[in-house]
Amino acid sequence: MLKLTDDQLRSLGRHKLPVDSVLDARGMRTSDWKIELKRQNKSLALVDSPCQKGHAARLRLSSGHCVECSPQGVAHWKRHQVPGFVYVAVSRKLRLVKIGIAQLASERADALIKDEYGGADDWQLIYRRKFDKAGWVEAKAQTSLAEYSSPRTYTRKHHGKSVTARELFSCDYSKAIGSVESLCEHALGDAWEPADLARIVARLEAP
Known part of the structure; x- marks a missing residue:
């Protein structure tokens, strides 16, 4: 299982997202991890760099936005998961x-x-x-x-x-x-x- 920092785990906890919904996108190009997020039906991508506001969790939505900057994007993913x-x-x-x-x-x-x-x-x-x-x-x-x-x-x-x-x-x-x-x-x-x-x-x- 992907090992996450305390900051990252706290971020997932705030948004009630499971660890296994995170894609390890470190070392991947943005265009590639966006495709993989959708293909694997993952909620967030763990990327190499923090966002422009410096959020240390480095977790991005499929839109490319930081989940801390645009938390409303989580609702879109969750909507896809319910029967x-x-x-x-x-x-x-x-x-x-x-x-x-x-x-x-x-x-x-x-x-x-x-x-x-x-x-x-x-x-x-x-x-x-x-x-x-x-x-x-x-x-x-x-x-x-x-x-x-x-x-x-x-x-x-x-x-x-x-x-x-x-x-x-x-x-x-x-x-x-x-x-x-x-x-x-x-x-x-x-x-x-x-x-x-x-x-x-x-x-x-x-x-």
């Missing part, structure tokens, strides 16, 4: 699919419609499955579909705020589902698809 549902939803209006996570995926389509996510009000849930480390599975699936990424800027209904929807992909629904199912070894239950999926797909493909 939850990964889902795929489709919009005929946009002809796009969305991959996301939710604690109650069965209610997520209603929320997407209510917010008019991406500028559409016809979202339908076509897949959901519970996973350990759901946020990590979501991120891996989305990364595998990067070439199909199709972000949309829209105004959230009832909020009046302009935001960019980045979880949208211009690809076949089966490819989106397949990107999630490729990580099924992390699943905590069976996959669900609507009984009328064929009808939903036929409507999506109609001119």
Whole structure:
């Protein structure tokens, strides 16, 4: 196991992070350890030099920021570690699919419609499955579909705020589902698809 100094152990304790979530990145280039952090699903990288503020722990987030300078970054990693549902939803209006996570995926389509996510009000849930480390599975699936990424800027209904929807992909629904199912070894239950999926797909493909 990686041996850490008292300063480093105190830093991990403050953020409630386990020692085995730290990557030993000493001697590595920044670009390389950032890739390894994500590949190994580690929370922090132990690097060679302290940050500009001189924090002795030398622990960096995947963003490259010092964990003492930007502690809010820890919440993002922790979000990836909890169980939850990964889902795929489709919009005929946009002809796009969305991959996301939710604690109650069965209610997520209603929320997407209510917010008019991406500028559409016809979202339908076509897949959901519970996973350990759901946020990590979501991120891996989305990364595998990067070439199909199709972000949309829209105004959230009832909020009046302009935001960019980045979880949208211009690809076949089966490819989106397949990107999630490729990580099924992390699943905590069976996959669900609507009984009328064929009808939903036929409507999506109609001119």
